[in-house]
Amino acid sequence: MARSKISPSGSVAARAAGAPIPASAGAGDDGEAKLPLFARRKAFGWLLVVTGAISWLAAGILVLERLELYKNPNAITSCDINPWIACGTVMKTPQAALFGFPNPLIGVAAFAVIITTGMVLLSGAKLARWYWIGLQIGVTLGMAMIVWLWSQALYVIGVLCPYCMVVWAMMIPLFAWVTVRNVLNGVIPASPGVKKFLAEWTWIIIGLLYLGVIASIFFRFINVFLGGGVG
Numbered sequence: 001m002a003r004s005k006i007s008p009s010g011s012v013a014a015r016a017a018g019a020p021i022p023a024s025a026g027a028g029d030d031g032e033a034k035l036p037l038f039a040r041r042k043a044f045g046w047l048l049v050v051t052g053a054i055s056w057l058a059a060g061i062l063v064l065e066r067l068e069l070y071k072n073p074n075a076i077t078s079c080d081i082n083p084w085i086a087c088g089t090v091m092k093t094p095q096a097a098l099f100g101f102p103n104p105l106i107g108v109a110a111f112a113v114i115i116t117t118g119m120v121l122l123s124g125a126k127l128a129r130w131y132w133i134g135l136q137i138g139v140t141l142g143m144a145m146i147v148w149l150w151s152q153a154l155y156v157i158g159v160l161c162p163y164c165m166v167v168w169a170m171m172i173p174l175f176a177w178v179t180v181r182n183v184l185n186g187v188i189p190a191s192p193g194v195k196k197f198l199a200e201w202t203w204i205i206i207g208l209l210y211l212g213v214i215a216s217i218f219f220r221f222i223n224v225f226l227g228g229g230v231g
Contacts, residue, residue, distance in 0.1 A: 035184060035199070036180070036184075036199050036202060038173075038177045038180075038181075038202075039177065039180055039181045039184050039185075039199075041121055042121075042122065044118075044121060044177065044181055045118045045119070045120075045121035045122040046118065046122070047118070047173065047174070047177055048114050048115065048117050048118030048121065048174070049115055049118035049119060049122070050118075051114070051170040051171075051173060051174045052111045052112075052113075052114030052115035052117075052118060052170075052174070053111075053115055054166065054170050055107060055111045055114070055166070055167045055170040055171070055174075056107070056108060056111035056112060056114075056115060058107075058163040058164075058166040058167050058170075059104040059105075059106075059107030059108045059111060059163075059167065060104070060108055061078070061163055062087065062091070062102070062104035062107075062161075062163050062164070063102060063104045063105060063108060065077040065078065065079075065087060065088070065091065065163075066091050066096075066102045066104065069088060069091055069092070075088070076088060077091070079161065079162045079163060081162075083159070084158070084159055084160060084221060084224055085159070085160050085161075085162060086159055086160075086161070087161040087162065087163055087164070089157070089159045090153065090157060090159055090160075090161040090164065091161075093152075093157055095149065095152045095153075095156070095157065098145070103145075103149070106145075107167060110138065110142060113135075113138070114139075114174065117135060129187055132181075132182055132185075132187045133182075133187060135178060136178060136179065136182050136187065136188065139171075139174060139175045139178045139179075140175065140179075142171060142175070143171055143175040146167065146168055146171045149164065149168075150168060150213065150216075154216060154217065154220045155220065158220075160217070160221075168213065169210075172206055172209050172210060172213075173206050176202055176205060176206050176209075177202065179198075180198045180199070180202050183195060183198055184198065184199060
């Protein structure tokens with residue numbers, strides 16, 4: 001009996017037409033090899049573990065610092081450096097407890113999920129499409145919250161929290177690569193042009209976001225950098 005064969009060129013043509021790359025593709029699979037590095041299973045798993053672990057530690061420290069402030073409102077936190085860089089000052093604002101409890105508690109729970117997801121991927125397990133949709137919703141809401149907290153810290157409170165900024169720094173690549181991974185694997189429907197753009201420009205986008213955050217901090221506190229007070 002003759003066996004039908006799928007030519008490699010056929011699979012390449014399917015990818016060029018915008019067909020989703022199977023989420024189960026292994027590290028040696030041609031489809032996996034065509035993905036950007038951090039959209040591949042192993043590298044993506046490590047991205048989740050590293051960004052999740054750093055963010056979880058930062059959030060955990062903030063929880064401990066907040067507990068200390070509950071016990072002693074006059075306590076000085078480990079990142080109270082000057083009037084413009086002080087976690088303790090930020091923690092005492094309404095923005096630091098958006099839902100009636102300290103925001104870092106959300107981070108401790110959420111980043112534990114990110115770490116676990118990364119470990120699951122590194123173990124070789126497959127995750128269902130509904131899980132990826134849920135993860136996308138979670139990181140999108142997290143990114144929205146981070147953007148809001150960034151704007152409040154800079155333009156309303158006027159004080160920076162170093163541990164919060166660590167979380168900002170981790171959320172940018174985390175959100176970007178979860179989104180790119182889901183687009184390239186067909187979890188989020190997108191045209192071939194959008195997929196090609198994200199595959200080629202994600203690092204540029206991430207770099208521009210970092211540059212934007214740094215520039216916003218510099219210009220907001222430019223008088224401090226120049227030796228004066230906050231304007």
